[in-house]
Amino acid sequence: MEAGKDKLYCGEHGFMEKGSRRIVCPLDPKHTVCEDKLHTHMLKCNAKEKPKPVYYVENINAGLFLTLFMFILLISMLLLLFILLLFTGLCLDVDEHVLSHSVLHQELKNPKNGDSAHKHLRQQVSSQWAHSVMW
Template sequence: MVAGKGKKYCGEHATMEEDGGGSRRIICPLDPKHTVTEDRLQKHLKKCNSREKPKPVRCSIDPSIDRSRSLSERSRTELESLLDKLKTDSVLSHPALHDELNNPKNGDSAHKHLKHFYCAGFSA
């Protein structure tokens, strides 16, 4: 990083600046290898690459199903077996899913994906 005009240090090392010149930079609590301005910490924590990532969704009908392969890569026998399971199993749900479906902060796109998991019998 390059130091700004009239600055002795770059943004990453601005904590060493004596006059500060603005919001104080602090070490990121998720990763001490970088800093963030104190007033933007909450926003940063939501998008920091070091935050805990959501776990992949598993098929609740059959957790052994390999979700990394698309339907077009599966044999007819595998597809028929999956369809049989879908026809016999009831739709699974979870209170957290209902909460998210009723959350007004979720937009149309989020609702579309949540309904897909609900209707397909997947649980988070």
């Protein structure tokens, strides 16, 4: 900075002419301010805390997440326990029915079809045949 007209010091060091001293800003120690202008500086300093919006409530969510998480965990465990108790009381003997069709026999004899293709062919013919019978 250059010193102004009829000034001995630049704007940064102009306080030395008047005899006031510079002090560290109480809000932000990265800059200094003239001691006699401290009150004015405190009103306009960029480091001062901004007012919070009216809807802001400090620590409104503190602890809520953990409480909610524990509640969901407890409900999940109870539900799992209920399902396990229900499952142990069930008899789960499932009958397997593989249906057949004349086209299936031809495709099963085809050497190009491997084990995976045979499995899918049986599934598809069973579901298609069962579907046509039911509807």
